[in-house]
Amino acid sequence: MPNPSALLETPAMPHPDTRKVVVDIAGLNKFYSAFHVLHDIDLKVREGERIVLCGPSGSGKSTLIRCINRLEIAEKGTLLVNGTDLSDNTRQAAQVRSEVGMVFQHFNLFPHMSVLDNCSLAPMSVRGLSRKQAEERARMYLNKVGIESQADKYPSQLSGGQQQRVAIARALCMEPKIMLFDEPTSALDPEMVSEVLDVMVKLAGSGMTMLCVTHEMGFARQVAERVLFLDGGKIIEDAPPNDFFNAPQSPRAKAFLAQIVH
Numbered sequence: 001m002p003n004p005s006a007l008l009e010t011p012a013m014p015h016p017d018t019r020k021v022v023v024d025i026a027g028l029n030k031f032y033s034a035f036h037v038l039h040d041i042d043l044k045v046r047e048g049e050r051i052v053l054c055g056p057s058g059s060g061k062s063t064l065i066r067c068i069n070r071l072e073i074a075e076k077g078t079l080l081v082n083g084t085d086l087s088d089n090t091r092q093a094a095q096v097r098s099e100v101g102m103v104f105q106h107f108n109l110f111p112h113m114s115v116l117d118n119c120s121l122a123p124m125s126v127r128g129l130s131r132k133q134a135e136e137r138a139r140m141y142l143n144k145v146g147i148e149s150q151a152d153k154y155p156s157q158l159s160g161g162q163q164q165r166v167a168i169a170r171a172l173c174m175e176p177k178i179m180l181f182d183e184p185t186s187a188l189d190p191e192m193v194s195e196v197l198d199v200m201v202k203l204a205g206s207g208m209t210m211l212c213v214t215h216e217m218g219f220a221r222q223v224a225e226r227v228l229f230l231d232g233g234k235i236i237e238d239a240p241p242n243d244f245f246n247a248p249q250s251p252r253a254k255a256f257l258a259q260i261v262h
């Protein structure tokens with residue numbers, strides 16, 4: 001029997017999200033010469049949050065995440081990473097960048113270095129680890145992405161999926177506070193997509209804060225807390241995956257989903 005008095009209780013309010021804000025973007029505007037690429041972007045990313053960013057080609061997805069890593073500098077607005085203002089602070093940019101791991105579409109590994117050296121270089125030069133410490137750490141993360149046995153090879157000796165897993169391990173070797181992914185699977189042959197997504201799913205399960213530009217909607221449904229949809233340099237939808245996929249609000253998002261979800 002249901003307890004009749006329970007029916008009179010006020011429904012519980014959703015809890016406010018009290019997780020620490022690691023990326024705080026407000027009123028961000030970015031121009032390429034006269035071209036206005038990002039318009040008034042407001043975005044908070046909280047510790048441990050997993051966000052998928054999608055939208056049509058040219059909508060500004062890469063530009064937005066490159067601003068977070070200060071690979072691009074916005075003309076207007078504020079951008080705080082871990083509390084440090086990156087909008088006008090060049091001195092601390094290198095420090096903050098070292099806390100933001102980035103994985104690119106085309107891997108961007110150093111071709112003349114072994115996998116192990118690719119992974120141990122920055123921890124030695126930026127974090128001051130000894131070679132022994134850096135190599136131990138590199139082997140640990142290469143093991144996590146399932147590729148430790150390839151440590152002595154060069155990038156050209158690996159498949160695309162393996163290279164991308166090395167790129168993820170390399171970023172993790174800096175023990176970043178947040179990981180940014182810019183279409184990490186879109187340059188891969190189809191049979192290699194899942195080995196990279198599996199690593200990303202595992203990373204999400206470990207509590208890493210992740211902001212991923214991807215059109216892998218299965219991944220978005222599985223791990224994202226929020227999906228952001230960008231169009232024309234604006235965030236026009238920001239919703240949990242179920243809401244975004246089942247009931248997109250804008251005609252642009254509906255058209256986009258009709259194209260990519262089969």
Ligand SMILES: Nc1ncnc2c1ncn2[C@@H]1O[C@H](COP(=O)(O)OP(=O)(O)OP(=O)(O)O)[C@@H](O)[C@H]1O
Nearest residue numbers: 032033035037055056057058059060061062063064
């Ligand atoms: N360095 C640049 N100089 C001038 N225009 C640029 C530059 N980089 C990007 N753009 C333009 O800014 C817009 C946004 O580009 P961006 O690469 O952020 O889009 P995107 O959403 O990542 O697209 P895609 O899905 O194709 O990767 C595009 O119109 C692009 O042509």
Ligand SMILES: [Mg+2]
Nearest residue numbers: 061062063182
């Ligand atoms: Mg892009």
